[in-house]
Amino acid sequence: MTRATRQRFTVLHTWVGVIAGWALFIAFFAGALSVFHAQIQVWQNPAWRAQPLEQVDAGQRLIEQVLARHPAARAHIGITVPGHEYRSMTAYWPEADGYHNTTLAKLAGDRRAGHSALADFIFALHDSLGLGTFGLYFMGVISLLYGVALISGMVIHFKHLLPDLLALRAGHNLKRLWQDAHNVIGVLSLPFHVIFAVTGAMLCLFALSFAVLGTFSFGEGFMGAYTQATQVAPQVRAAGTPARPLSPAALAARARQVAAAHGVADFEPNYIYYTHYGDANGTVTVRGDAARTIGTMSEIGMNAATGKVLSLSLPGARDANHVTYAALFALHFGSFGGRTVQWLYFALGLAGAFLFYSGNLLWIETRRKRRQVTQPRRVYAMARFTVASCIGSCLAMAATFIATLLAPYGTDNVALAEKLTCLAAFLVACAWSSWRPPSRAAVELLAASALVSGGIAVLDLILHGAQWWSLLRQGALTVPAVDAMALALAAAFAWLAWRTQRRASHGDIHSVWHHPPTLNDQGEGREPTSHA
Amino acid sequence: MWWRFAAGALLGLPAAALWVGVLAYLWPGPWQAVLIPAMVLLFPFWMSALALVFSAASARRAWVWMLLANGSGFGLLWLLRDVVGLV
Numbered sequence: 001m002t003r004a005t006r007q008r009f010t011v012l013h014t015w016v017g018v019i020a021g022w023a024l025f026i027a028f029f030a031g032a033l034s035v036f037h038a039q040i041q042v043w044q045n046p047a048w049r050a051q052p053l054e055q056v057d058a059g060q061r062l063i064e065q066v067l068a069r070h071p072a073a074r075a076h077i078g079i080t081v082p083g084h085e086y087r088s089m090t091a092y093w094p095e096a097d098g099y100h101n102t103t104l105a106k107l108a109g110d111r112r113a114g115h116s117a118l119a120d121f122i123f124a125l126h127d128s129l130g131l132g133t134f135g136l137y138f139m140g141v142i143s144l145l146y147g148v149a150l151i152s153g154m155v156i157h158f159k160h161l162l163p164d165l166l167a168l169r170a171g172h173n174l175k176r177l178w179q180d181a182h183n184v185i186g187v188l189s190l191p192f193h194v195i196f197a198v199t200g201a202m203l204c205l206f207a208l209s210f211a212v213l214g215t216f217s218f219g220e221g222f223m224g225a226y227t228q229a230t231q232v233a234p235q236v237r238a239a240g241t242p243a244r245p246l247s248p249a250a251l252a253a254r255a256r257q258v259a260a261a262h263g264v265a266d267f268e269p270n271y272i273y274y275t276h277y278g279d280a281n282g283t284v285t286v287r288g289d290a291a292r293t294i295g296t297m298s299e300i301g302m303n304a305a306t307g308k309v310l311s312l313s314l315p316g317a318r319d320a321n322h323v324t325y326a327a328l329f330a331l332h333f334g335s336f337g338g339r340t341v342q343w344l345y346f347a348l349g350l351a352g353a354f355l356f357y358s359g360n361l362l363w364i365e366t367r368r369k370r371r372q373v374t375q376p377r378r379v380y381a382m383a384r385f386t387v388a389s390c391i392g393s394c395l396a397m398a399a400t401f402i403a404t405l406l407a408p409y410g411t412d413n414v415a416l417a418e419k420l421t422c423l424a425a426f427l428v429a430c431a432w433s434s435w436r437p438p439s440r441a442a443v444e445l446l447a448a449s450a451l452v453s454g455g456i457a458v459l460d461l462i463l464h465g466a467q468w469w470s471l472l473r474q475g476a477l478t479v480p481a482v483d484a485m486a487l488a489l490a491a492a493f494a495w496l497a498w499r500t501q502r503r504a505s506h507g508d509i510h511s512v513w514h515h516p517p518t519l520n521d522q523g524e525g526r527e528p529t530s531h532a
Numbered sequence: 533m534w535w536r537f538a539a540g541a542l543l544g545l546p547a548a549a550l551w552v553g554v555l556a557y558l559w560p561g562p563w564q565a566v567l568i569p570a571m572v573l574l575f576p577f578w579m580s581a582l583a584l585v586f587s588a589a590s591a592r593r594a595w596v597w598m599l600l601a602n603g604s605g606f607g608l609l610w611l612l613r614d615v616v617g618l619v
Contacts, residue, residue, distance in 0.1 A: 009583075009587075144582070205575075216606075218553060320565060320568070322568075328572065
């Protein structure tokens with residue numbers, strides 16, 4: 001490789017990193033939290049925390065009530081099965097404007113029920129920055145740039161890959177230390193990053209890959225082949241003769257039996273969906289997770305009335321398409337190895353966020369003028385941008401948890417209050433970091449993140465203390481664990497604030513991270529008038 | 533830099549799709565049987581194209597490479613599907 005080529009790859013890596021880094025930081029931080037989506041969902045509804053798991057026996061009632069109000073849902077209706085993933089049953093059915101959902105409690109007019117959408121909102125921040133379809137495509141492009149950053153990063157780092165892998169040279173040269181940390185995390189978690197770049201791009205840009213593969217490679221048969229490659233129950237026409245479908249409870253039991261007969265003893269149903277409900281030809285698919293495999297997602301397609309197995313996708317009993325399809329989701333969501341893999345994904349998610357943050361810091365460090373106190377304007381701009389997007393998004397997400405706790409006292413629309421709080425906190429952080437010098441904004445926003453994160457646990461204890469202790473005594477640790485996690489993150493933010501403060505007052509003065517002599521930094525982009 | 537990137541972004545995608553198609557047809561059995569693995573390959577191929585254009589000596593060469601990748605992929609796919617008759 002010539003020097004010029006290496007140089008081009010360095011420029012490429014720098015710029016795709018700068019363009020995609022901030023969005024990836026948000027995606028990784030929200031993604032790390034989303035590993036515990038189910039746990040956050042339990043936490044977000046204080047009125048429901050102490051309630052036992054809803055039983056699948058009630059599923060029949062839920063389906064009948066939905067169909068009585070929305071007869072068109074007969075064509076396609078599904079319900080979640082309570083278990084590891086969900087605590088209550090939710091029915092889903094498509095209408096002209098997209099999927100609708102409801103629960104028994106909502107149908108009964110329970111005003112406390114399920115108004116918070118915290119876990120889903122954090123997930124939406126992860127997959128689309130909370131910006132809907134536009135955000136999803138945007139994140140698809142970001143994933144693509146992320147892939148390019150991985151390739152170019154490996155190309156420029158390749159020569160020193162092994163000799164420097166575990167080097168972490170802590171010394172006077174801060175840039176060296178940040179560079180080492182950036183490289184070691186990037187290289188050691190590379191397999192994990194490759195998974196996310198590829199599956200992330202796929203999940204976000206499905207429509208695009210459909211269009212190009214259909215147009216250029218496979219022609220007209222593509223759509224039908226795709227349906228066959230991903231679905232389990234065959235497509236059927238309604239017979240026109242009515243037949244009473246088996247209940248969700250009976251179907252879940254039958255699916256477990258069928259899975260066991262195929263050597264999958266630990267099949268856990270989590271979603272049951274019917275087509276042509278109440279018709280003799282109607283099908284039902286029981287989807288669930290199997291343990292001890294990478295492709296955990298398993299599905300059993302049956303005739304809904306007779307329970308006759310029509311087709312199935314189980315570990316060890318499926319084709320290349322269904323194996324890949326199941327593995328795709330399991331690898332992205334970390335659902336294949338129980339708690340251990342969940343924690344691993346959480347840790348790697350935070351490490352990924354650090355990778356993008358440190359990338360921006362390296363950009364700043366590389367362009368730092370070592371002989372002048374006042375730094376170039378673009379270095380200030382990048383410092384402000386990094387503080388606003390990275391620390392600001394952490395603060396905004398923590399504030400959203402606070403909104404979940406407080407909003408029920410002021411409004412019925414808790415979900416909206418959560419979104420607005422998140423947006424408002426983020427905008428305040430952006431305004432703050434464009435107003436304050438970066439060195440101060442970083443310390444202040446980190447301190448604010450620590451306070452707000454800690455506030456989540458404190459506020460939860462104040463508002464629901466009695467319930468909290470009784471849950472703890474019963475050994476129901478989900479809610480206390482979410483609060484403990486908030487405290488742990490608060491401690492981490494506080495430590496970072498302290499370190500940043502130390503650098504600001506004791507570190508190299510020739511840096512944007514050093515406190516300027518006065519509170520405002522009017523002198524940015526110009527030579528300093530005095531060396532204070 | 534921008535011209536190179538444009539070559540990878542605009543021509544890299546169809547080239548990736550065409551070559552994914554070539555591999556799926558070459559694989560034993562009908563292409564339908566490896567459709568999802570083929571879809572998984574699409575994005576790494578496109579990402580690689582986006583990176584590869586930066587190893588070309590000039591932007592013009594990057595465009596030529598990408599055009600060649602498209603032309604060869606298109607030709608091979610046509611050969612396999614319509615001449616050899618692979619399914």
